[in-house]
Amino acid sequence: MSGSQHLVVGAGLAGAATAWRLAERGHEVTLVERTEPAAPDGSSHGSARIFRYAYHERDYVELAVRAAAAFRELERLHGAPLLTPAPALDHGPGRDPRALARVLQDVGVEHELLGAAEARARWPQLVVDGEVLHQPSGAVIDAEGTVRAMVDLARAAGARVLTGWPLVHLERTATGFTAFSTAGRALDAGHVVVAAGGWLPDLLGGLPLPAGFLAAFPALHVLQENAFHFPYREQHPHGTWPTVIHEVPEILVYALPGGRDAGFRGQKVAEYAGGRPLASAAGQSGAVDAANRTRVSGYVRRYLPGLVPEPYAETTCLFTSTPTEDFVVDGADGITVLSACSGHGAKFAPLLGEIAADVATGGTPPQRFRVGAARPGP
Missing domain, CATH: 3.50.50.60 (FAD/NAD(P)-binding domain)
Known part of the structure; x- marks a missing residue:
């Protein structure tokens, strides 16, 4: 001992x-x-998580600003990058981009609030129906x-x-x-x-x-989530693909450029909190939910025309959440x-x-x- x-x-x-x-x-x-x-x-x-600033709560935005500085310190000490720059977008009626922009403005985080036409011109690989919040300092995190x-x-x-x-x-x-x-x-x-x-x-x-x-102690909810990688129709068209948080009444999706574990060939797309409930991580099967694959593929077909709507790779991961x-x-x-x-x-x-x-x-x-x-x- x-x-x-x-x-x-x-x-x-x-x-x-x-x-x-x-x-x-x-x-x-x-x-x-x-x-x-x-x-x-x-x-x-895995090697792909989203770094973004947009929250409806000011204290989380302030924490994100501090976390960005902490990542810069970590990269300096590590001697190699852990964040790959990628613009971060929030859109859809459930996200309320204008309200998010107000919080970023209050904290002093660089951002743009774009109209649908301007956003479509800048990112034609996305379907955009309303205002889009753009955070130029977003990134993809190499988690592992x-x-x-x-x-x-x-x-x-x-x-x-x-x-x-x-x-x-x-x-x-x-x-x-x-x-x-x-x-x-x-x-x-x-x-x-x-x-x-x-x-x-x-x-x-x-x-x-x-x-x-x-x-x-707040109740803990464990989900076995599904994530899918969809290939680019062209190799990184129009520059670096953005990360995306898109919320419409029928689904909340996050998407981001996939990392090395998926060969950098496409966009990682998943439904947020769309997985199977578990009592704990011990109950996970690692099996991808076919119904969720169909659902996310349908989303890609409708909203991400710059991707081929058939995943070339897929995986599961765990979300462990409190009620709030x-x-x-x-x-x-x-x-x-x-x-x-x-x-x-x-x-x-x-x-x-x-x-x-x-x-x-x-x-x-x-x-x-x-x-x-x-x-x-x-």
Whole structure:
């Protein structure tokens, strides 16, 4: 049995970021991962996530501005880019681009509010029926590359990283905690950060947290989501394809240039929160839902004429969400819980690690991320 000042459980985006931030501050850190960092059956694998600024809530926009700076710091320390510039577009009546533009204006984020004709002229590969919010500083995040960069930086700062180490039980001791894995393996720690993503529902009730904290914890909803890659009709016509958030009454879709894991051949397109509900990540099958494939392909046929409406690659991933889609970064009695990223957390990863490190070392979490906080939703 060995000791560590801080034990971080989970080496996805959130856990890797927390381990890096704690280690760079000089803390003794052990990061444990159920299988391997950015595991393919988790929420942080792959090379394509959206970085955008548009939210209806000012505090999320302000966090996105801070996260952009944190990504620039991470890229500088890593020595290679993790973000690929791509203009970010929001459109459709459900998005209310004009209202989003007002929030960006208040925060001072560069943006354009374009009429439909101007947007169609600029991006003829899209069908646009109304105003479009354009964020020129948008980007595509290499999620797996970001995880590995933060794990490398954590190691360089002295953190120990253990793979194939699933947490099965956490026990309070006189000096902190003992964490138990399979085959009788154990670790001691003074403080524990749990960033277990879709596995959190299986772990949360068994953590030695106060009953009041557990009772106030928001419900966690795990979805096995589907994502599809559709080939470009031409190779990147009209310059770089944008990322898109498009909400119409019948569907909310996100689309972005696919990364290296899909050969950079097309656009990744998915229905937001359109997947199969699970009790936890342990119940995932990895099987793509054929009905969802048909639904998303129909959307592509109608709204993305610059793509061939037949996917050449497809995958599943996990969304673990609270009812308001806010994150939780809070804790009690030596345990910090960092979850859930609610399908929009990748862009905040290096910043969420900083916030979690603050909380783990005695700081107060942002009010919005506290257990029991009144949350209006993003």
